[in-house]
Structures are given as C-alpha cells and as structure tokens.
Amino acid sequence: MATELRRVRDAEWDAWSDTVDRAFGELPTGPEHRALRREATEIDRSMGVWDGADCVATAGALSFGLTVPGAAGVPAAGLTMVSVRPTHRRRGLLRTMMRHHLTDARERGEPLSVLTASEPAIYGRFGYGPATQELQLTVDTVRLPAPELPGVNGVRLRLADPAAALPECERVYARLVPGRPGMLARAPGWERLAVLDLPAGRDGAGELQCVLAEVDGEVRGYARYAIRPVWDDAGPAGVVRVRHIEALDPVVYAALWRYLFGIDLTSSVSVRTRPVDDPLLHLAVDMRRCRPVLRDALFVRPVEVGAALAARTYRAPVDVVLEVTDPFCPWNEGRWRLTGDGTGAVCAPTTDPAGLALSVRELGSAYLGGFTLTALAAAGRVRELRPGALAAASVAFGSEVAPWLPHGF
Known part of the structure; x- marks a missing residue:
C-alpha cells in the first residue's frame, strides 16, 4: 500500500505521539506529561506518514520568536518530533517531510528553521548547521x-x-x-x-x-x-x-x-x-x-537567505557578496549582496562578483555569532574569493555574548 503524507488529525494525535515515543525508545508518558505535550503541539503544523492505518513517520513544527544579534522575536520554525519507523527506512520519507516543512515555513514567512539534533549528521544534508553550544x-x-x-x-x-x-x-x-x-x-x-x-x-x-x-x-x-x-x-x-x-x-x-x-x-x-x-x-x-x-545545541537553517541575513544586525560594517549553494532549497542559490552594520542590514540578489563562497549550512552555523566564518574557512567549508572579504565578514557576523538555547523542544 502506498504511503500518504498529511497533517495529523485531532483523533490521530495519540497514535502519532506513540510513534514518536517508540522511535526514541521512551517509556509511555503519564497522563500529565501527555496532556502538556498535547497542549504544546501545534496540530496544524504536525505531519505524519501513514501506511494504511499505521503512522510510520512523524514530524512537527513549533512557532518561536528567536533572538538574533540585534533583534528579538525573529520568526523561526522549530522542527521537532522527527521519526521514521525502522520498517520504512530508505524510502525517502524523511526527505519528503523535510521538503514539506521548509516549504511550509517559507509560506508562513519564517526566514529560519531551527532544531535540536539527536543525530546531527542527518540534518547537515538538509542545510542545518550547528549554531550554538552549551x-x-x-x-x-x-x-x-x-x-x-x-x-x-x-x-x-x-x-x-x-x-x-x-x-x-x-x-x-x-x-x-x-x-x-x-x-x-x-x-x-x-x-x-x-x-x-x-x-x-x-x-x-x-x-x-x-x-x-x-x-x-x-x-x-x-x-x-x-x-x-x-x-x-x-x-x-x-x-x-x-x-x-x-x-x-x-x-x-x-x-x-x-x-x-x-x-x-x-x-x-x-x-x-x-x-x-x-x-x-x-x-x-x-x-x-x-x-x-x-x-x-541549536542547529539553524536559513529558509530565506535574504530575509534571514537582513533580520539581524552586524557587529561591524559589512559589504560582501556571498555565493550561496543550497540544492535542497534552490530559491536560495546564487549571489547575495549583504550590506549592514549595527543599525540594520539589507540582503538582496546580485550579479556582482562574490567575495565568499559557502553553503547554506555554513550560513546557519555563523548566523548567531557562535561560530566564526574564519573557523569554518579553516575547515575548508568557506572559500574566500576576494582578499580581505573573509576577515571583515567574520568580524561582522560576531556576537557580543555567546548564543545559547536555554531549553530543548
């Protein structure tokens, strides 16, 4: 029988939640915990993959306001409750759910998607980079x-x-x-x-x-x-x-x-x-x-590169063209000119020559100021195309205080 991806219906939430618990090897939750989890769940942002009557994969999103350098409350989609049953691996179910999630976040006007990763290696290929430490x-x-x-x-x-x-x-x-x-x-x-x-x-x-x-x-x-x-x-x-x-x-x-x-x-x-x-x-x-x-701790993925980079301020004046690769969300691919300082920023597509080349994953890692572009370049993940561009941009992306996620979700 073909699988079906769709939003979770109210009557299906218990089966959906049980699928999550089994995937993470958790004991059945008590009524108090279950009631709080149900209340925190945004049912219209919860999706499941169904094989007949069985829920075989899950994913959800939570609507947060994320503090970024120079701004508080930037809309961010908190990806959560992601699981695929062992019986249904290697069928592209996770990829399908990720594409749905990022498309939905874009349609809602959320420039960022964030998550905490049980297995970080899974999410790098979808453009998420580690952005905070604890x-x-x-x-x-x-x-x-x-x-x-x-x-x-x-x-x-x-x-x-x-x-x-x-x-x-x-x-x-x-x-x-x-x-x-x-x-x-x-x-x-x-x-x-x-x-x-x-x-x-x-x-x-x-x-x-x-x-x-x-x-x-x-x-x-x-x-x-x-x-x-x-x-x-x-x-x-x-x-x-x-x-x-x-x-x-x-x-x-x-x-x-x-x-x-x-x-x-x-x-x-x-x-x-x-x-x-x-x-x-x-x-x-x-x-x-x-x-x-x-x-x-927190992994960050720009959903809309231009809107995400324009949503924060910068520790030093910056004017740099970024050559961004993002095969999973092709609307982000190409050159973006970022100009900004401590009062605001603009980021728009351009045909000007690039100063730095990087993927959307590295942008996520540097976005909150927790990891420097210089460190990412030392690992071969950022390439300097114009002399001096790396040092200037790396300083600009910094943060006065270390970024920190106070709790999971």
Whole structure:
C-alpha cells in the first residue's frame, strides 16, 4: 500500500505521539506529561506518514520568536518530533517531510528553521548547521568556595512552590530573552513543561524545588533544582541537580550560586545547560573544578537567505557578496549582496562578483555569532574569493555574548 503524507488529525494525535515515543525508545508518558505535550503541539503544523492505518513517520513544527544579534522575536520554525519507523527506512520519507516543512515555513514567512539534533549528521544534508553550544558543569563544592560579590547579602532568598512561582520566573526569563541570541520567545503554556516533575523521571533525585531571589521586593532571579542523595564511606556526598538558573544581574546570580553551593549533605552541583560564556566560570576561583563539558545545541537553517541575513544586525560594517549553494532549497542559490552594520542590514540578489563562497549550512552555523566564518574557512567549508572579504565578514557576523538555547523542544 502506498504511503500518504498529511497533517495529523485531532483523533490521530495519540497514535502519532506513540510513534514518536517508540522511535526514541521512551517509556509511555503519564497522563500529565501527555496532556502538556498535547497542549504544546501545534496540530496544524504536525505531519505524519501513514501506511494504511499505521503512522510510520512523524514530524512537527513549533512557532518561536528567536533572538538574533540585534533583534528579538525573529520568526523561526522549530522542527521537532522527527521519526521514521525502522520498517520504512530508505524510502525517502524523511526527505519528503523535510521538503514539506521548509516549504511550509517559507509560506508562513519564517526566514529560519531551527532544531535540536539527536543525530546531527542527518540534518547537515538538509542545510542545518550547528549554531550554538552549551556547557555541562559539575562543580566541586567541597574544594571551591561559594561565589561572592559585594551586595550578595542584600539579596533575599526564599523557597517557593515551582508551579506557583511560574509567573514570577517567566517575567525574569522574558526580560532575558532579548539580550542573548538563541533564546526563544515561547507560546503561553510552555512554562509548565519547565516544572514538570514526574517521579519516573527523577533518576534517584528528590522532588523539584525552586528558590527565588529578591531585591527590594522584586524577583530578580530563580533556580530550580533537585537533590540526589549520595552517601559514601566518608559521609554525605549528595548532588544538587540544577534544572534552570537565571538572574537579571551579576549580584543576584552570585547569590543563587552561593545558595546552591551551601545546601546541606551535598558535595557537588551539576547543571546540564549553560552558555559557553557563563559567569560561573569566572565567579569560581578555579574553573577546572567546574569540569566544563561542551556540546552542540541549536542547529539553524536559513529558509530565506535574504530575509534571514537582513533580520539581524552586524557587529561591524559589512559589504560582501556571498555565493550561496543550497540544492535542497534552490530559491536560495546564487549571489547575495549583504550590506549592514549595527543599525540594520539589507540582503538582496546580485550579479556582482562574490567575495565568499559557502553553503547554506555554513550560513546557519555563523548566523548567531557562535561560530566564526574564519573557523569554518579553516575547515575548508568557506572559500574566500576576494582578499580581505573573509576577515571583515567574520568580524561582522560576531556576537557580543555567546548564543545559547536555554531549553530543548
């Protein structure tokens, strides 16, 4: 029987969701998690491939506002829930879904598509480049003194119910979004996923806790965490597992870390997702004791090259012609003249000689300023066609702060 690609109908969502769970080897989700996932799903942007009555492949998209250098809220299609059953591999189903996704994003006026990759090698061939990195930290709180800054004693800390504190935490998060490329403006309801605390997912830790940091009665930071009790021959060696930590200023950030360092019966603090320029590395007297581990996070793909490059600003004046290859989305192929600075940019097709040659994948990697065009050129992925073009463009594409994706999707 021939397969059929189509949007998921309301009555088919459970079967579609089950297909995703099986593909990622996950246990069946509980009713609370399932209800939140269903609410977050944009059903009109969810597609499946059906073989008769069976859902054999899935993909979805989420509508985000992505912060880029110089601008917040640029429309981006967040590709998610991608799977193909092992019984239906090598039939072009993924390619068909990817073409549908990118065409749909273009029709919606979204200049960017973004994703987090379980297997990055799959998505490079569709034009996605790694654009942000994240730090995983395991901090030795026995050997490291707690962070200190003048004023930390003036920060009031109080424990709060994680769900009840959501409005205050979201206000802090929303104020941070415009200041760092890679951060996402989310649809209402997404914040509840941040405090989902199912016993089956705790992996030996206790219940989720939340501490709020206040200055003059205003909540200016928060941390969500759980404690995994550990005991060895020398006594308590528990781990504080930080899920989220955010603050509006350095003093509040230091105060939150000082609190986490001092939790009784623990000897380390772990956090899975922080930006590569996280201040903790400099608040700590010995960053080696933070045991930083680097990994890729957000992958970016320009859907419309001209609109994407014009949506951001540039760290230095730039005037360069880019020779772009994009066989999967041929409307992007050709020469584009990018002119811009810190106030804005224009990018339009041109017949002028090119200064740089690269694929849309490299544009995605450089787009948020997390990877330089110079580094990509050193790997043979960007070619300089006009002397001086590479250095000037590489500086212009940079970002004052490291791009960072605060959570998956």
